[in-house]
Amino acid sequence: MLSNKIVECVPNFSEGRDLEKIEKIINVFRGREGVKLLDYSSDKDHNRTVVTVAGEIEALKVCIIDFMEKAIELIDLKEHQGQHPRMGAVDVVPFIPIKNVTMEEAVELSKEVAEIASEKFGLPIFLYEKSASCAARENLAVVRKGEFEGMAEKLQNPEWKPDYGPCHPHTSAGVTAIGARMPLVAFNVNLDTSNLDIATAIGKKVRFIGGGLRFCKAMGVKLEDRNITQVSMNMTDYTKTALYRSLEMIRMEAKRYGVNVVGTEIVGLVPMQALIDCAEYYMGIENFSSDQILESKLME
């Protein structure tokens, strides 16, 4: 079991087809003191694997370096094809503060890993999200633009000098983005309409870029098998934009179409507090402290 200070890490590496290679890489996370492999899933179309691990800061640091070494050894990006954008064998390494860890500590951890990895592997590394050295590098999609094939040229541009490592991509492992961010929650709200235009219109209103909630990304999706639609969201900071706020805003916007919310869905992992915050809101619980949750006490 893990101690009191816990960071999560969700590294993405560019191999989703060769099971033997995938297992060799995943094995780096197994049987480690102070680090716990929580989940991993590979996508053949994306040709990419997403890993979820959590651990104590120091143990996680060593583990991620070992993981990068193994992935760089086994993956040659010159031969990589897949639907998902990518620029490196180890494409992106986000660190996420979970328990008794500040965002500042997660940023510090990301920079230490970036420094060690760039020197050890001769790998150019961009810091992104909360670790970014300037606003232009916060957004991963912008950093990764050009992908592996375009990185040699991109890195020659002084504006895209890597934060760590050389100004040319690693021959086989390309470029890696490392940073710290809040936990993402994949939260979907189902509507009793089969009209995708309505779900799309609501999604645009509730999301940040459309004038909606600050930490909410949203789009309309059709659920063909149920003949209904869904506002599919990525909540990028549940501590500031609570799940219940997006749900109630969708309910409100749906009313004008005579459409009702018929259910919701949480995909993948969710921090306990994201749901406790919702229980507190709907039940009107006064002066509640998460110290009152038995499991929190047990984890102390």
Next chain:
Amino acid sequence: MLSNKIVECVPNFSEGRDLEKIEKIINVFRGREGVKLLDYSSDKDHNRTVVTVAGEIEALKVCIIDFMEKAIELIDLKEHQGQHPRMGAVDVVPFIPIKNVTMEEAVELSKEVAEIASEKFGLPIFLYEKSASCAARENLAVVRKGEFEGMAEKLQNPEWKPDYGPCHPHTSAGVTAIGARMPLVAFNVNLDTSNLDIATAIGKKVRFIGGGLRFCKAMGVKLEDRNITQVSMNMTDYTKTALYRSLEMIRMEAKRYGVNVVGTEIVGLVPMQALIDCAEYYMGIENFSSDQILESKLME
């Protein structure tokens, strides 16, 4: 940190005034492998201390026997006075299944502790709640009736032959009740009326003995400082009578008086799942599994 199978124990002992004695007893729970002291609080008027510990089955068994030995050594019930009913130096020892432990295992644990303690200390012990040997012994208040002063006579009655140990009270330590039960949740609902009669009437409707919810005890309480009232509840099995169900029933009953719910309160510890169940209900989350909660994964 604790392993995968966790039982909680909430022993009550009959000393709430002598801090030196209290600390000597509480110290038994400190620095133990596999057992964690979560909370304790003493009440001078009750002259009683309630302890909350959690641990692995075997470690907890040894720890509770050691605790009983120390409490029996230091407390003399012949000299004990307090407002709270009591029959023993160690008055009651409930075991509560928390994680990957069945009620059957908690019952088994309670019987093992009762057998060991009765032999080691020459202490008569009643099994109660889910461990009770017959329906008449399920309710602690019924078992404890007569209190310490009346136990010598009560134990002579063949109907009240203890489940373990001799048919006479321990000279200084009296009689102990040991059993297994579900976690209790103290859940209160505040009403925007200062009329205690209304809160009392609603409490009677929502509680089990009044024709209400199976695992709900309730009473009306006045909150003098806020000039409002409260339905104060003990939820005795949140897995069967969910918190949101009692809240919505109170809201419904309050309507006929033109009274509104203005807030709720959870006193003390609450299992995470009791609140997650409420979030699932109010948000209409489909197909949610508690395995999706990050903290559950971390505790595995």
